[in-house]
Each structure stands twice: as structure tokens, then as C-alpha cells.
Amino acid sequence: MRRLVALILTLLAAGCADLLVGPDAATDPPAMLEQVWRDVDRHYSFFAIKDVNWDSLHTVYSGKVGPAASPAHLATAIGSLLMALKDYHANLWTPFGAWQYFGPAGRTAVFSEFVVQDRYLTDWSASPYGNLRFGHLAPDIGYIRIPTFDGSSFGPDMDVALRRLGGVRALVVDVRGNGGGSNRNALDVAARFVTGEHVYAYVRFRSGPARGDFTPPHAEAVHWAGALYTGRAIVLANRGTYSAAEMFVLMMRTVPGVTVVGDSTGGAGGNPLTRELPNGWTYRFSQTITSAPDGTTFEGTGLAPDLWVPGNNVALMGGSDITLDSALAVARRALP
């Protein structure tokens, strides 16, 4: 018995994890740069769309990162490498900063929640789980603001908002500046506007080592759930509308009578794959291609609105949200 106990303790105490599963990967800077480059090469989905020579970038950046490179220098190199993809979902997080691409220079996303609240709404409430803010633009016109699709319980929040808006005949749903979050939350909101099944997009995953290897397109659909809103719906979007918020725009475009007002969305049409480096830094990049039902992709370009009324900073500073003004005009035209 003593021998058995000794054997067990010896095996456990040996902590033979290194022997059994191997040590952590090397943390030398060139190896970590190589890991990121190889991961992107193996899993990134938009090589055919982006104007980027990934092989050439390997040559450029591997020459910049030697074994003695400082962590800050390595972070800058990896961050710059990922930024070359010009992809909202290509990110790096390190103690030295975060890298994220927000579109080409000159793009603006003009919006002020304060102006909407102060100059347009007659009342203003937050939903029980804090995901939505809502009120009335006019007795028959409701307004729901969704600043992000991060979080949970969007469905119950929508049910409460629709009930408390009291059967408005037109509803403005504002996702301007919404940087995304979970598609599930976007589905939970859109589910209040549809009957039956609405296919809103097709998704393909990168599936092999060749840059053209993809899974077959998979139809993405939204189904009715919860309280059903049957009045006129207007969606507000702009260049700050990204990712899951763009999925929401795609979902809402399938609803008859919905009008999208504002500017084109940011253009982040990929589901991100998140990875770690041996030093604990995290990075991610797109692993899917999302297409609209007509087959068009919007990565980098965004989804065009039905009514193009980009925000105007000068007007906004004067207390006027011209995008919302246009949405109100659309809503009033729709009401008898």
C-alpha cells in the first residue's frame, strides 16, 4: 500500500505536464510574428477581396522583427501586419495598445445621442436589461436606440419597449454607431419584425489551406419570436454601424416596407476567429464571408441605405439630426 501511495504521489508531483502535453510554444518575437502570419494565411477569408499581398508582407515584417525585438516593437509589427488587411475584425490587443481598423481616412459617422434625446424625443426610457433606450418622436412614431449588440436579453428588452411604446404606427430603430456584438442579439431584435422565416444572408467559412477553400454557402435566417411589430419600420445606419449591427440591417432589409436611412454601413462582413499568442496577447481576424441574399459582399464597402442622408456635423452642432429628420419624413408619409 505504501508503495502504491508513493507511486501515485510521485506521478502527480512530477507535474509531468510538459512531458505529456508539451511545453508552451516559443515566445521569441520572430516565432510569434510567424504564428500570426501563418494563422491569417491559413484561416483568413477575404484575401480575394482585399488588395493585399500577404506573401510580400511576410517578407517585409519578418525582416523587421529579430530575436531581440522588444515587446513594444513586436506589438507594433504584428499590429501593423494585421492593419494591412484593412479589416474591422483584424485586431490585436496587447499591454502596449490595441490595433483596430475603422475604415479609410475621411469616413465619418456623425451621430449624437444627446441631440436625439434633447431635441427629438418627448419621453426617454431604458429597457429592463439596459440594452435599449426608447421613446416617442411623435404620438404615433416610436424610437428605439440600440448602441451595441453586446450583452444579453435583447428579446425581453424588445418586448418591453414595444409594449411601452403603445402600438405606435411607425418605429425608428437607430443602430448608428453600433459597433456590433453578438449576431444572436441582432436576431432577437429583428425577430420582432418578421413573420415566418426570412433568409437575410449567406455565410461561408474558410475551410482549407488554399486561400480559396470555403464551405458551401449557408443560408442565415431570422424567425419570428416574441412581440410582433407590424407597423412601418425605419432603420438608421451609418459608417459606424459594424458587424452584428450590419447583420441586423441585412435582417431588417428582408422585412417588407422597411426603409434604411442614413449612410452606408462600415463594411465588416466577416465572423472573427480569435487566437492567442504564447505571451498571452490576443488577436483575431475574419474567417467567414457574409453575402447579402443577392450574392453581393459588403466587406470594406458597407451596405448602402435606401435613402442616403449621411449625418452633418454642422447641422448636428446646431441641434439638428438631418438623418433622423429624413426618417421622420419617411414615417409621416407612411402614416395616413
Added chain:
Amino acid sequence: MTLFAAAPLVSHAQEQVATRARRLEVAGGVAALSLRDEAASPLRYDGAAPLLQLGYTALRERSRFSLRGGVAYGSLTAATSGGGLPSETGVHGWIEADYLRALGTGTGRWRWAAGGTAAFRLAARNHSYANPIGTTLWYGFASVSLAPAVELERPFGDRRMLAAALAVPLVALVSRPYSDAQVFRYGVPVRAVLVGRLQAANLSVRYATPVAPRADLVLGYRLVVERLRDLQPYRWASQSVWVAVSFRREGAGSREAQ
């Protein structure tokens, strides 16, 4: 983590001669887990997890069939983890069935048995990344494996028994969904792999001693190792120790060893 093991060893001297007997075993313990799933991270994650296992064994004069199911739940961290991130939290479950037949006369001090083990194992983990947006993704690994197994017993009389078992799977069906986004759309991909692709072993050691006329106390140790050679390799190791109470019921025609 697939397969598993040839199992809880056998029995007791008494059962070695019983023509029919059944045993029910309830075990609790702790497992030291190590994981390196390069689909999620190049880092190694280590931690401890409590485990619970139930077992049933049907004994014949020269053979034994065992069925076991267990679960362990815990959180693993990496060398770089700070403030709890990054981390792996998940559940590991297993169902194993093995059939062993005695080799030789079974009358010596050391007794050998050989047979096979079929095992289903599943690991479902949430990987929480250390980034400011709080990314948490789901990763899974499941396998059904077939393994030859061998067991060595050393009875000490008075129903005390030391036994060791080893199973090495030769063929398995494996699946390792790495993100729910993909699984929900395309289902769970399953592949058949042979021993060259899946390198795994399950070694267990048990010591049983009687504590009541029909109950034994069992102390056990088990080492499970799995390595899947893949584009993104998967490596898993579990070392567990447990204490079990094993209840025995003699069937018709059994006879007690004296």
C-alpha cells in the same frame, strides 16, 4: 481525451472464484488536467477538477464486463494568466465499457487478463481570452475509440487486491468543433483516425480492501493521455486520484473464496 481505459480493475480475491457477481461502484476524487488545444491557443492550460464516477461490473468465473461513466468540471489557466484570464472552463465526461478475459490458470500470485475497451469521451470548454472585449468561445473534443486492454492483478488474500490496467486505442472517431458559429451551421464534423494520428493511452492502478462483508474501499489512480496529430494539434492529459466504495452482490451459483 478520448478513450479510456481499461478499467477499474478487478475485483477481489473472492470474486476471482465467484461464478457470477455484480458490483456497483461510486467514486469521487480530483483530476489534475493539462490541455494544449492549438485550435484555441498555443498555450498549455493546467488545473484541477473534481470528478465523480459511477461504475457497474458483471463478473463471471473467467471474464468481466465493466461499464463506467464519469464527469469532471473545472477551470484551467495558462502560465500567462493574470486576474483569471485567459482561462479554460469546462466539463469532461466519459462512458467506457470493457470486456476482459483471464489468461492462464489464474492461480498464481499475479493474474493476467486481456480484452478490449470501447470509450466515448467528451470535453466541452469555454475559452475566455484576455482581451478588453471579453471574448469567450466554445471548443469541443469528442471521441469514440476502441482499444485493446490488458490488466494485471495481485491478490493479497483477505479480499485485498492491487491491480493495474492499460488500454491503448487503435482506432477512433473524433470530432473537435472549435466554434459554435461553425457548428450551428454545418453540424459537427466527425473523422475516423488510426493509432498513428491519435496517440493515446489509459493507465489505471487500483487498490481495493474490504470495509464490510459486501463493500470494499478502493483507492485509484489513472493517467489518460491523448494526442491528436492535426493541423492544429490537440493534446490532453489527466492524472486523477479517487476514492470509491464498491458494493458487491453475488449471483446464483456463486461461491465464496475462503
